Amino acid sequence: MDIEKLIEAAKLYGIDAADAITALLAENEKLLKMYQEEKAVCHATQAELEKVRESLDFARTKDAELIRLGMELDHLKKHVKRLTHILRLYERKDIVVGRYENGQLWWKVGDREKNNFPNKFFPSIRPSNEFNLIEIIGGAE
Structure with missing residues (x-):
């Protein structure tokens, strides 16, 4: 407007x-x-x-x-x-956990044969490393 x-x-x-x-x-x-x-x-x-x-x-x-x-x-x-x-x-105190070069996790008791373990366990374990289980979890008392 x-x-x-x-x-x-x-x-x-x-x-x-x-x-x-x-x-x-x-x-x-x-x-x-x-x-x-x-x-x-x-x-x-x-x-x-x-x-x-x-x-x-x-x-x-x-x-x-x-x-x-x-x-x-x-x-x-x-x-x-x-x-x-x-x-x-x-x-036993001689359970060992480790990882093969291909990344597969394994465990064994004493001198017995290695057994495969689910890979999701212990992601910090690198190939070719192995540890006594007592070192990882602090032992069973």
């Missing part, structure tokens, strides 16, 4: 055009100021929301890692318990 039409409409209602325009400009300034304030609040809220999202993602990642580590710890405890049981069954 152009200014001329506004002046004509104001005259119909007996309103001074200059007063009407002044009032409209003042109202426009007031609304513009309110808009700018709300826009600033909106941007601040969006920034805060992004920080919260990042914190939540970080927490979820850490929770998943803790769950994974807990499961791995439970798994390792079961293996140590089994090996301790083997050691107690044999009541």
